Amino acid sequence: MSTRHDAHVLIVGGGATGAGLAHDLALRGLRVTLVDRGELTSGTTGRHHGLLHSGARYAVGDREAGVECVRESTTLRRIAPGSFECNDGLFVAVCDEDLEYLEPLVDGCTGAGIPVQRLTAQEALRLEPNLNPELKAAVRVPDATVDPMRLVLRFFATARHNGAEILPYMEVTGLLVHDGLVSGAEVHDHVTGKTGAVHADLVVNAAGPWSGKVAAMAGTSVPIAPSPGVLLALRGRFCNMVINRMHKSGDGDIVVPQRGLSIVGTTSWVVEDPDDLTVPEDHVERMYTEGSKLIPALRHAARRAAWSAARPLVGSTGAATGRELSRTFQTFDHRERDGVESFVTITGGKSTTLRGMAELCADVVCRKLDVDEPCRTHETVLLPHTAYYSSLAA
C-alpha cells in the first residue's frame, strides 16, 4: 500500500472501466468515491457474452487491439485466479471461403504474440463433437470465458478493501461547474430518496455509452457512438471452448459457453440513446442462423433470453454500423478538448482490457493531481467477488 494522498477523485459509472480505475487509484493511495445510478455492472459490462479475448479476433484487422488483449488477458489470469474457464477457443472454417482467412489469422496471431495452433477438422471435432461436421479446418487460440459481473466485482471488492467508497443506486443529476472548473457532482440517492452533493478534486466520467450524457453536464462533448448488439442465450452447453467463425468480424460469429447455456453473439448498429435499446427479432433469427453454422444443434435449442447491450465505441458519431470503429479505448482530458479543468473522460475498450485502460487513465489523473505513485494493479491479486458483499456487512 502506498502513502495516503488527500486528493479525492469521483468516478461516475460502476462498470468495468470504473471498477478498474477505482481499484488502481485506491492502490495508489488516493481517496476514491464511485457512483452508479443502478446496480454495479448493470449498463454494458454485465451484458457481454463472457469472452476473455485472446486477441485473435482483432489480430488481422487491428493488431494494436490484439496485442492489448493478449497482454491483458494474461495479466487478468494472474491477478484473478479462479475466475476463468481457461478452455481455449477455436476459429473454425465452415466453408471454402472461410479458409481464405486462415493464413491471415495465423500470421496476425503470430505477429501479435498470440499462441496459435492449426487443427484438422478431425482434431477439432474430437475436442468439440458438436461442431459442424462439414468444417474444413480450425485454429486453436487461448480464448477463455468469464462471468462478467463477478470478475468486475473482484475489482470493486479490492478497491473497497483499500478504502474506496463504492456507491451503487446513486445517480449523478448534474456536475458542479464554476468558472470552467469541475468540483464534484449533484447526486440523487435512490436508497434514501434524498439529493445531495459529492465534492472532489477531479471527476472521471466512466459512464460507457452514457459518457456523452455525463460529458454534456459540464458543457463538454466526447466522440462516443453507443453501438448496441443483440445476444442470444440458448439452453444447453453445446461446447466447452469458445467457438469463433473463421472470417472477419461479423454478425453471429461467436458461441460462448456459460454454465448450462450457450451464448451466440452478436450484431452491431448505432443508436442515439443507450437507454432505449430494442431487441429486433430479425437479429435474434440471425443469431440462430449464423450460430447453427458453427454448431448445428443450436438451430433447435430453446431460447433462454435475447438481449441488447450498447458498446461505447470511440469514433465519429456518424458511423453506420459500429463495426468500423476501433475497439481500443481513449482518455479525454477536457481541459485540452473543451477548456474545462478537473474533468476527464475514459471510454471505449472492452472488459478484457479493463486493467490496462485503468492504468493509463490513472496515470493521467495522477499527473493532473500532482501525485507521483506507480501503478500496482498488474501485481496485485484481487479479492474474491464475495468479498464485495462481506465488506458491505462489515
Place this chain on the structure above:
Amino acid sequence: MSEPADTRRFRVFRYKRGDGGERFDEFDVPVGPHSTVLDALRWIQLHRDSSLTLRHSCLHASCGCCGMQVDGREELACVCSVQDHGAQITVEPLANLPILTDLVVEMSGFFARFPHEHPIIRSSEAPADVERGEGIESQHAEVVLQTDITLHHHPLHHLHGAAPPGADFMRLEDCIECGLCLSACPIAATSQEYVGPAALAAAERLLEEPRGVKREDVLAWASRPEAVWRCHVGFECTKACPTDAIPAERIMALRRELMFDGNEGKDAKR
C-alpha cells in the same frame, strides 16, 4: 422490447428509507410477445418513474441479480415472460433478506451464510449431447498433437482418444447466487439463523470436488444446528432454482454423507 401487443398493469413494491412506509405503485406498461418482467420494470424507469430501483446485470439468467417475487413466486425478472402472467402483475422483493430499497434486497446476508471457501470454477462435464451424423466418430482415430499451446497449460490427451470429450475442461458453477432458493424456503422464513439451500448446496459441491478444502471441515460446518438438519424437505428451493443447481438433492446428499461418511450399504443386514 418488440412491437407492443397489449398492456399489463404492474403493481410494484416501493420503499425508500427516507420516507418511511412501504407501498405499491401501479403502472400500465405496453408489452410484446417476448417482453420480460425486467423489460417492463425498465420501461417504467425510463418512461414513468426513474426513482424505481432494482438490480440487474446480465439480462440472461447468468448473473443472478434480478431475483424478485412475481405474483408471489420467485423469478429472475430477466427471463420471466410477461405472457405467463395475467392482466395484473404484482412484483415484490425477495423474501428472507432485508430490503434495501424498492426491489433491492441486501445480498450481504445471503453471502454471509455460505461456507468459508466458495470457489466458482469446477470441472466441466461433456457438452450437451446431440444427434450427430453417421461416420463422424470414425474420423477421430489417430489424432496426435505434440504441443500444448495454451496460456493455461491443460493437457490434450483426450485428442489421443484416452479420455472422453469434456475431460480437462473447466466451467463456472451452476449456482448463480441469486437468492431465489432462500426466498422460497419455508424454513428460512421461520429462522434467520438457518444457512439455507444455496449455502448447503455449495457445501455438497465441495465434497464432490474439494478443490483444496478439507472434507471434515465441510462436514463439521454442515452438521451445525442451523445447517443441514433444519431442512424439512419441501423442495421449494429446487423448484425455484433458475439454473437447475438442484439444491434439495444436494442437501439430501449431504445428509447421506453425514450419516454414513461414504460407507452407505457397506454393513448390509441381510
